[in-house]
Amino acid sequence: MYWSLTPPPAKENTVTSLWLDDQRERIASDTFEPGARYDAVVAGAGITGLTTALLLARAGLSVAVLEARFVGAVSTGNTTAKLSLLQGSVLSGILSRGSSHVLKAYVEGNHEGQAWMLRYLDEHGVAVQRRDAFTYAGTADGVKKLDAEFEACRKAGLEVERVDTLDLPFETHGALRLPDQAQFDPMDVLRALAADLRERGGVIIEGARVKDVDTGEPSKVTTSLGEVWAGTVVLATGIPILDRGLYFAKVKPMRSYAQAYRVPGAALPQGMYLSIDSPSRSLRTAPAGGSLDGAVGGEELLVVGGNGHVVGREDDTQRLVDDLEQWTQRYFPGAERTHAWSAQDYQSMNLVPFVGWMPRTGKHIALATGYNKWGMTNGVAAALSMTADILDGNIPWAKTLHHRITLPKDIANSVVANAQVAGELASGWASSLRSLPEDVPAEGTGVVGAEEKEPAAVSTVDGVTCRLSAVCTHLGGIVSWNSAERSWDCPLHGSRFAADGTLLEGPAVEDLKAIDEPELPGDEHVPVDELP
Structure with missing residues (x-):
């Protein structure tokens, strides 16, 4: 039996993403059965949770996905949905904090996650727009960062190229280009994953917030609707909702903003663009009206993002939203805003996600966190990695990332970050x-x-x-x-x-x-x- 737990229709210009404001039928919920037992319980119905659940169901496990709100409610439904291996300054950041071995493992994992998702969407008829990805310097000071990212990309085996000019209506100081990346509507992806999971016997239950897990054989999962039992629990909740392992102290919560615009009479830039300097600016297009086919000639919207900050530490967040609006109007005159929203993600100290078994749980609880705003590739890579752990598989790049070394720079960054937390607590x-x-x-x-x-x-x-x-x-x-x-x-x-x-x-x-x-x-x- 399915029932609906969906947000009300959004008003024009409210804080609702372009993807969640789609008027197509929402993903329905299964009925919660107190005391039910599953081989695996996955907390969180975003891209990580549903991909992991599907992979486990494919292996013959009975799987339940428990979602506190509704499918796609948090990061996945509010992303800019770029499936790209070119990720701003992430690769040079990883290299500066670790080894080239870790960097190559990170890129290999992202590449495998991207390839898996593209194959899956092709097999299930989900629309994907292939686009070149660009990381550009918006200021002269950003050129050095661009140089560092170019070298890191080359060391990681990415065939990026330097570009002097871009088809953008504002000045840039060079860019990196990685061809044939992808963008999509993330809710289309979740719909496909959810339908596939249910065909394999999995259930998706909305309005069931996981509150605690008592590990054992099986583990007791306490939720807002009652208790269920699981052989394995997967925390795909953005940040773990259990404090074992103290991951809340190992990642930094970041919030950023996005807006969609109708730009009359303008030829919109057709790549996926991200500035390497601050304030950050992200650009892509999206088919208007929830178009599934992305047909040539159909209306496209411009999606603009940026102005990230640590959650709760910005005095006036409306100022950041207004700043994005003003910037867009400056370079795309006459742009009419249709949607404004924000998203939250978590950044680890060395920019590599934490994925694997949660400490002191006897390999009963797996987790994934710290995607640093690149959840479309990292989320699928995490699903592949956690599934391999649960099924006793072996993925070399995942093994490398599991056993990365904490360097003095990571410790120093962690000390600074937690000192800031202590300061926020006191103030x-x-x-x-x-x-x-x-x-x-x-x-x-x-x-x-x-x-x-x-x-x-x-x-x-x-x-x-x-x-x-x-x-x-x-x-x-x-x-x-x-x-x-x-x-x-x-x-x-x-x-x-x-x-x-x-x-x-x-x-x-x-x-x-x-x-x-x-x-x-x-x-x-x-x-x-x-x-x-």
Whole structure:
């Protein structure tokens, strides 16, 4: 039995991605069966989760995918969906933090992930637009970074070429070109994966947030709907929702912005473009109206992205959205914005994803995190790697990445990052002790302050004022207001909550508590420093 758990139709120019605003029928949900037992339970119904689930089902395992919200709700449904091996400055960044051996393994994994996905989409009739990928220098200072990336690409075996000029309406200072990469609608991909998984007996259950796993034979998986049992659990949740392994302290949560535009009378650039310098700018086109065939002559939209920052540490996110709008209007006059959205991803200290068995779980829990905004290739590579681990396979490039060495530079970067987290924790609590304003916040705004000596987060959205605890339910950080998305974001490890306190994403597994909510017997406050 299927039932639907889908977001309401989006309004024009709201924070909904081009892909999620598609009016075609949503992917339906199967019914949750408390106490059911599966060979594998996958938490997260994005590209990593559904690809992993399908691979395991192909091997004959019984598989359930548990999704806290709806299929594609987080990273996959909000990506710019470039399936590319040319990834800005990532390869030179990996090389500067590690060895050429690790770099080659990373590229080999991404190449295998890309090839697998292209074969799969071709076999299942999913539209793909083949495009050349470009990494360009937007400033003279960016040329040195471009040189470093060119050398790293060559060492990794990528046949990139230097390009002096680009078909773009603004000045550039050279670029790298990698031909025959790909772009697509990520929800088309998820639809195909979901249908294939179900044909092989797998189930996909929306509205089932995984909250805990007790490892064993089998492991008990606790969700918001009840408990199920699994031989293996795969955490494909962007960042692991279990703190074993402390991955929340090993990756940095990053948020960036994207907008889609109708550009009347303009010949849109037909490549996939990404600047190597800051502020970042990403460009691609997309068929309008959810076109499946991408036919020549059909209307195309321009997708512009950029302005990334650490989650919860930007005072005015609306300013970043407005900046993208102004930049687009400057170089594409008359552009009419149809969609604006954002996406979250996680960056490891050495830019290589963490994929494999979670420590101290007896090889019962696998995880993948740290894609650094390149989840379309890394997500599939992670699925291939985790599936090989679960089925006792052997992939040489995955083995290399599993056993990479932590260098002093990685340790130093980690120390700096966690010192920043500690600083955010201290400053957040200090600011939360200030008295709240007497007046309720204006529409679309939120404020943090003290209410009866406890940190409170108060906001007004669509005429409704909500009063919540300002303490993040993960590790006690004080949330900050995200003006662009009207959400409460934690600056420590990237958990995000809707204005009414509903958990949206991140390592947290509980909503923010409403201040005026009556406490239940035994629901006692536990100080942060006494948490286990």
